[in-house]
Amino acid sequence: MKMSTEPIVPRPLSKTVEGLAPSGIRKFFDIAAQMHDVISLSVGEPDFVTPWSVCEAAYTSMKDGHTHYTSNSGMPELRRAIVKHLQELYDVSYADNEVLVTVGVSEGLDLAMRTLLDPGDEVIVPEPCFVSYQACVALAGGIPVSVGTRAEDKFQVSVAQIEAAWTPRTKAILMGFPSNPTGATMPRDAMQAVVDFAKAKNLYIISDEIYDRMTYEGTHTCVPSLDGAQERTILLNGFSKAYAMTGWRLGYACAPGPILAAMTKIHQYTIMSAPTTAQYAAIEALKAEADVREMITQYKQRRRFIIDGLNKIGLDCHMPEGAFYAFPSIRRTGLTSEEFAERLLHEEHVAVVPGNAFGSGGEGHIRCSYANSLEKIGIAVQRMERFVKKVAGEAPKTAAA
Amino acid sequence: MKQAEPDEILTILARDARTTPETIATLTGRAVEEVRAAIADYERRGIIKQYKAVIDWDQAGVERVFAFIDVKCVPAREVGFDGVADRLSRYPEVHSVWLISGGNDLRIVLEAQDVREVGRFVAEKLSTIEGITGTNTHFLLRRYKEDQVTFTETEDDRRLVVAP
Helix, strand or coil: CCCCCCCCCCCCCCHHHHHCCCCCCHHHHHHHHCCCCCEECCCCCCCCCCCHHHHHHHHHHHHCCCCCCCCCCCCHHHHHHHHHHHHHHHCCCCCHHHEEEECHHHHHHHHHHHHHCCCCCEEEEEECCCCHHHHHHHHCCCEEEEEECCHHHCCCCCHHHHHHHCCCCEEEEEECCCCCCCCCCCCHHHHHHHHHHHHHCCCEEEEECCCCCCECCCCCCCHHHCCCCHHHEEEEEECCCCCCCHHHCCEEEECCHHHHHHHHHHHHHHCCCCCHHHHHHHHHHCCCHHHHHHHHHHHHHHHHHHHHHHHHCCCCCCCCCECCEECCECHHHCCCHHHHHHHHHHHHCEECEEHHHHCCCCCCEEEEECCCCHHHHHHHHHHHHHHHHHHHHCCCCCCCC | CCCCCCCHHHHHHHHCCCCCHHHHHHHHCCCHHHHHHHHHHHHHCCCCCCCCCCCCCCCCCCCCEEEEEEEEECCECCCECHHHHHHHHCCCCEEEEEECCCCCCEEEEEEECCHHHHHHHHHHHHCCCCCEEEEEEEECCCCCEECCEECCCCCCCCCCCCCC
């Protein structure tokens, strides 16, 4: 019997879901997965494995029988440790009941949007940004309003840009600095100006600070530490990047009591509680400062190495101040970011992510993760050099190149 | 008080001694000449002792026997344990000589062709050194990790090829 290639659903699916574009990254995953000698600079996670002390703590907790649900909000011991951690790092004070342990920042983001938005509410989203921001706003019934940041501004967002995007329907600003994919950070005064604007227009701020520890120039600006920010900010963070714990799926949200209580309501109905083993691991992770520092040192060195390499082969790249991504311009090649990424993968077996996957302002760039060994980064840059030279040697497609 | 961080140049070389001054300059954001000068200075002052490779001899098919010999000795006037340690260090088959805490005083790492050669070393060389009152020999059976390098498994990248 012949199988139908397009299964038919009995009734149409949700219009919101149907309207979502699939992640632009997916296509490359399918192609790259078929090749065996691919060097992947397209991975958005640390190449380090979780510090061993953290794994041991998780293992011990399982052996001791801690395999049940925890309190909806997360283990009190973990929440206290998170509060202490934020106080020590950024001098931000949260009460224990202003912290919710989530399944990664991903869940925190979804909860924040569903808690804040009514249908038609607008959320200003500086782009290029993490691929989920737009979708999370849309799934909560909101309307994402893009603000494109530019390479010449080091991909920082200005108050003027946010002001231009503001309408009476604007309810919140959703930002992630240090930025995936650009590596941009926000200086304290520039971020304070954004906060002041939010205050003047009575807007919420959702600040995804998952890359906070990967700040290489100056210090990280923790949004709720700014004047007048904490009362209107949902701070999202987690263990994936700084502690190399992506697979554990653990994050947290901090917000003023009433907002956090509302988020917890959704969380208790949809998630119940974050994974218990991961919570035990996280308590230990917050003590693994030496491991974090060692990883950061290595990212910092690799950052200089890849930026130097990319600039030398003619892919202009600003020095990113945070995260673990280089976001070079590929305009000189005359290719679109998708053409570049697809051809680079097929012809040189190097996987990068086309900039247009990250929203407006991303076209003309590619994202190269340097969460990889120096050896592999070196080989990848060599292959990219060969590719760039080859493209430069080809006849331009149109006269007006 | 916070301890001073070691110089990045040293930690990079400790990880991979073949890293060139040019690469180190890129990694650390310093000038190549500055890096060269610093390395030369470290070498001159004996801070960098040597550059060598970590080799899995078993995999190379080379039969070697390694023994850890704990040595008890009577400290000598003026020099303490240094006299015996110095004499032990002069044997080329002795890889390491350490002063240790606990029931014994010195621990040496000895490389030999076979077990008999270890026996000869203990009987003929060690025991004749004045001040040594006892030895305790352990043979190395298998290496799992040495000098920060894991010998037992290849480090695979277990990540998905593409991730957001």
